[in-house]
Amino acid sequence: xxxxxxxARICYSIxxxxxxxxxxxxxxxxxxxxxxxxxxxxxxxxxxxxxxLAPAEGAPQ
Amino acid sequence: xxxPSVIARxxxxxxxxxxxxxPTISIGLASFLAIIEGLWLKTKDEIYLQIYKFWxxxxxxxxxxxxxxxxxxxxxxxxxFARFAEIAGPAIGPMIAMEVLTAFFLEAGFLGIMLFGMNxxxxxxxxxATCMVAVGTLLSASxxxxxxxxxxxxxxxxxxNGRLVVVDWxxxxxxxxxxxxxxxxxxxxxxxxxxxxxxxxxxxxLRGKYLAFARKSVxxxxxxxxxxxxxxxxxxxxxxGTMLHYQPSKMQAAEGxxxxxxQSPAPYYWIIVPDQKNERNRVAIGIPWLxxxxxxxSLRGRVAGLSxxxxxxxxxxxxxxxxxxxxxxxxILMFAVGIASIWHRLKGTLFVSRGFLWLLVWMTPCGIxxxxxxxxxxxxxxxxxxxxxxxxxxxxxxxxxxxxxxxxLIAFVCVYSMFLAAFLYFALRIIxxxxxxxxxxxxxxxxxxxxxxxxxxxxxxxxRR
Numbered sequence: 001x002x003x004x005x006x007x008a009r010i011c012y013s014i015x016x017x018x019x020x021x022x023x024x025x026x027x028x029x030x031x032x033x034x035x036x037x038x039x040x041x042x043x044x045x046x047x048x049x050x051x052x053l054a055p056a057e058g059a060p061q
Numbered sequence: 062x063x064x065p066s067v068i069a070r071x072x073x074x075x076x077x078x079x080x081x082x083x084p085t086i087s088i089g090l091a092s093f094l095a096i097i098e099g100l101w102l103k104t105k106d107e108i109y110l111q112i113y114k115f116w117x118x119x120x121x122x123x124x125x126x127x128x129x130x131x132x133x134x135x136x137x138x139x140x141x142f143a144r145f146a147e148i149a150g151p152a153i154g155p156m157i158a159m160e161v162l163t164a165f166f167l168e169a170g171f172l173g174i175m176l177f178g179m180n181x182x183x184x185x186x187x188x189x190a191t192c193m194v195a196v197g198t199l200l201s202a203s204x205x206x207x208x209x210x211x212x213x214x215x216x217x218x219x220x221x222n223g224r225l226v227v228v229d230w231x232x233x234x235x236x237x238x239x240x241x242x243x244x245x246x247x248x249x250x251x252x253x254x255x256x257x258x259x260x261x262x263x264x265x266x267l268r269g270k271y272l273a274f275a276r277k278s279v280x281x282x283x284x285x286x287x288x289x290x291x292x293x294x295x296x297x298x299x300x301x302g303t304m305l306h307y308q309p310s311k312m313q314a315a316e317g318x319x320x321x322x323x324q325s326p327a328p329y330y331w332i333i334v335p336d337q338k339n340e341r342n343r344v345a346i347g348i349p350w351l352x353x354x355x356x357x358x359s360l361r362g363r364v365a366g367l368s369x370x371x372x373x374x375x376x377x378x379x380x381x382x383x384x385x386x387x388x389x390x391x392x393i394l395m396f397a398v399g400i401a402s403i404w405h406r407l408k409g410t411l412f413v414s415r416g417f418l419w420l421l422v423w424m425t426p427c428g429i430x431x432x433x434x435x436x437x438x439x440x441x442x443x444x445x446x447x448x449x450x451x452x453x454x455x456x457x458x459x460x461x462x463x464x465x466x467x468x469x470l471i472a473f474v475c476v477y478s479m480f481l482a483a484f485l486y487f488a489l490r491i492i493x494x495x496x497x498x499x500x501x502x503x504x505x506x507x508x509x510x511x512x513x514x515x516x517x518x519x520x521x522x523x524x525r526r
Contacts, residue, residue: 012404020400024393027291028298030358036295043291047403051284054406 063463066455069141072470074440076133078433079477083127083484085432088202088247089254090120091195093285094175098191102184108277114179115274115496116258119488121176126484128164130477135161141466145447145457152218152227153208156234160204168197199247206246210239212448213439214307225451237307241300242439248293249435252395253428255289258282260425261492263418274496276412279421283411287399294392304442308449310370311442314381316356317342318366327352327364331386335378340368376444384437391431398424 025031026039094113101109135157139146146153174182174190182190217232218225227233259282265275305312317330319340329351334344353362367375398420405411412418447454 016400016404020397023291023400024294024396025354027295028355029295029302030354032358036298040291040295044288047284047287047291047399050403050406054409 063467065461065463065466066458068463068466068470069458069461070454072466072473073134073137073141075470076130076137076473076477078436079481080127080130080134081432081436082429083123083130084198084202085250085253085429086123086257087120087127088198088250089252089428090116090123090257091191091198092251093254093258094120095188095191095195097281098188102188108273111274111496111498112258112277112281115491117176118491119257121172122484122487124168124172126480128169130480131164133473141459141461142447142457143459145452148223148452148457149212149225149448152211152215152225152233156204156208156211160201160208163197163201163204168194168201171197202246202250203243206243207234207236207239209439210242211236213242213304213443214238215448215451220451225448238300238303241296241303245293245296245300245435246432248289248296249428249432252286252289252293253432255282255286256395256421256424256426256428259286259421260423263421264425264492265495266412267415267418267422271495279412279418283399283402283406283421286395287402290392290395290399294396297389297392308442309365310367310375311381311438313365313367313369314376314378314442315385315438316352316364317345317347317378317382318352318364319368319378320366321368323352323364323366325353325361325363326350327356327362329355330382333379333382335382337375337378340372374445376442380441381438384434384441387434388431388438391427391434394424395427395431 023039023043027036027043029036031039094116097109097113097116100106101113138153138157171190171193174187175194178187178190211233214237216236217227217229219228220226259279262275262278262282265271266279301312317333317335318327319335319342326349328345328347328349330342330345330347332344332346333342335341336343350360352364353360356362356364367378401417401420402411405414405417410417443449445453445455447457
């Protein structure tokens with residue numbers, strides 16, 4: 001689904017790191033309890049959407 | 062001279078540390094197996110049956126070792142900590158009895174059907190048995206967590222004639238920390254199982270064996286782990302706040318701060334060399350600002366230190382601090398693995414990235430280490446109390462000479478080493494042998510409800526009752 005050239009890979013890796021870090025900071029309550037709950041719901045729903053949209057069984061082997 | 066209280070505590074620490082590994086695996090695997098059997102019944106995809114049968118063997122072994130090593134703990138309460146049993150028995154006794162009853166009647170009762178009934182009972186009853194075993198493990202853990210949480214945050218009792226008398230059972234069972242510690246422990250068990258499953262799958266992929274089984278294991282394991290670790294860090298933070306309220310000295314020790322109010326903004330320490338006697342750190346290495354951000358959720362927040370607690374009520378900072386850092390460090394790593402798994406899913410490289418697969422292999426036992434570290438935080442952080450604020454650990458030990466404790470400790474180390482060796486030998490043998498070929502196929506029904514209906518046998522289909 002995502003391009004594999006080197007620059008794009010680095011950019012996507014950094015983006016994943018930032019998004020992951022933000023989710024972690026949010027879920028542990030740095031921005032307050034309500035945002036932590038919202039963050040957790042978004043994280044879980046987004047993960048489930050990814051599992052649905054990109055079922056790993058269909059990945060190239 | 063040997064201090065009996067130190068050896069009694071070392072013995073209990075050793076036996077309970079060994080024990081907790083196996084219930085953690087069996088609680089996690091029991092629920093995993095129930096989901097997998099449900100998926101098999103729903104989809105009729107043989108791969109789920111293959112996964113079920115493979116992990117059933119390892120579940121059975123961990124269940125067996127867990128039961129045997131758990132019984133020892135009940136005896137230790139009476140033999141090693143008789144004063145504790147005498148004083149706290151009215152509150153703790155019934156909860157442990159309920160745990161044993163749940164374990165024996167619900168889990169052990171249905172375990173026989175789960176292990177040996179696949180070809181002897183119908184699919185509906187077998188699935189029901191698996192679910193009952195899973196429910197049994199969860200209920201059993203609930204009672205133990207209730208008992209332990211009561212020791213952390215005692216409630217619903219009063220002292221009468223030197224003994225604790227229960228005045229409100231609901232407050233004893235649903236004590237202030239139980240509601241937060243219970244889901245935290247459940248998540249720890251589920252995460253342990255998820256990383257075991259994905260780690261074994263990753264190992265097969267790296268070796269190019271049992272590819273269909275391995276792909277499904279990695280896909281399921283990482284999916285469960287990603288969702289669960291999100292929930293776990295959320296619960297962990299809520300629990301942190303609760304314990305900071307009820308057991309401030311534990312959390313002060315866990316953060317490695319001594320001053321009554323730390324500097325602002327406070328760093329987050331990763332390495333310290335504490336000097337307990339002089340209430341200071343000889344060495345402290347951390348990340349600036351992060352302590353305030355993580356612990357007070359403010360850029361300028363100050364963190365209270367362990368000097369707020371009188372020296373005779375302080376836990377040993379080094380033990381609590383490094384246990385907490387181990388648990389938290391593993392949690393961060395698990396979260397990173399979850400994010401990485403989503404990333405690889407999107408790229409379509411979940412099964413081909415050797416670096417990621419090796420990471421999963423190395424992470425296979427991480428749930429066990431994190432759980433152990435978490436329990437060390439809970440138990441060493443509660444010291445010097447065995448029942449927080451009510452009974453000191455040193456006053457709870459039986460009047461038994463140190464050499465008696467030492468001899469049984471040596472015996473436990475020898476016997477448990479054999480248990481561990483046998484468990485590892487057979488578990489690794491099962492993993493090396495790989496999943497069994499499944500010769501029984503069933504038609505996909507497309508719905509769990511239909512799948513749970515009794516089979517109508519077709520003469521062209523292999524018979525499965």
